[in-house]
Amino acid sequence: MTAEPIKLHVKINGSDQAATLDPRTTLLDFLREHLHFSGAKKGCNYGECGACTVHVDGLRVNACMILAAQVDGRQVTTIEGLATKDGLHPVQQAFIDCDGFQCGFCTPGQIMSAVACIAEGHTGSDAEIREWMSGNLCRCSAYPQIVDAVKAAAAKMKLAAA
């Protein structure tokens, strides 16, 4: 059978986007293949690795597990939307300062997850950070440095907010 295309309007990193898509298109494929936001990575495409983590209406989600059709009318933030004209997001800077990556493939997902993890308040201890970051796999196993980066960014952001 052939399926009728779906139409959607979505705000991505603050800009309105309209598209007509095959209903099978996931949010991840929409971002990468149609809009050329290649930051979110396709690691497993089964919701197992977290490399595709983005924010929908402020919540971290796996972009491979959502149909683009489902984000119609929503706001999506990708790694490309984090930095401002003033510079990198504190979490991005912390990953550099703490050496929180090696090959870098999982890093956009790690950073998007970390931004949410800090906003959710799940950075009370190293163990809590590890638990709430466990949905992001790092095959280079930079985990200790990732925990350091999340901790450093959380402290810096708390200070800036005070």
Add this chain to the structure above:
Amino acid sequence: MNPFSYSRAERADEALQAGADAAVMYLAGGTELLNWMRLGIAAPDRVVDISRLSELNRIETLDQGAMRIGALAKLNDIALHPDVARNYPVLSQAILKAASAQLRNLATIGGNLLQRTRCAYFRAEDTLSCNKRTPGSGCAARQGLNDKHAIFGWTDNCVAVQPSDPAVALAALDAAVVVRGQSGERSIPAREFHTLPVQGPERHNVLQHGELITAIELAAPAKRSAYLKVRERESYEYAIVSAAVTVELNGDRIKTARIALGSVAHRPWRLDEAERRLVGAQVGSADVAAAIDVDIGKARALTHNAHKIVLARNAALRALEECFNAQAQRS
């Protein structure tokens, strides 16, 4: 993924009407359905998105602390809800040990119960013998790699286990799964929601096609309750075994205990005989383990999973101990 058409339901009755068609599947959180479509486990002609039915996502506290959780409530929202965390710690803990933070932002409690077994033969991209995938084709796991498989309630036709963590907590809590169909609403005890292979190895649960889970109902609070999950990694992994336990104490005697084991059968496995024997038993006495051992003694190992019998026994005992030691919180 096969082509499908997509539409969004605005009301539950509209979804029910569409769902009567055998070629329609509902889409809620999507964390299972998308993978089923990728693997060829499901190939609907039409997907009806029910995720925006706001009438089904409320979390309500009722009289006497009972709760009604809309089927579309997200897992994280349920686990972190103050009334759930305070009154049903076993459910909150089970949810927070399920999947990852990202997936729990998508996955719904209704959809979680509908997840299917993680048996590698069932989820295979190639066509393998699996009575769930291709009825009548046999069970490759029966003589194959079955270290993760059932120790209770299996038959030669299927040795799969149901992997949901929340389902185990809901079984221990005697929760009800409220379901709506063309002919009205019915309520299914959570412990009977998933089917055993004797009911037909191709089945996963008792839901009929087109029916919609609308809510989960929790009865009286179970403040002295705990969920223990044993797995190969500390986080983001399915259970080898798990145990959900609720206890009421009368001094140092057990008044009631409810014990459900997870990942040991194709449904959460209640230890009914042990629960009966535990009534009146003294906390810390040898009677506790003796009661558990009566039910554990009925377990049957497969080729590679005898260790799960020991793990299940010890998980039940440890979860009981956690309940004994929990400070009874003030209401």
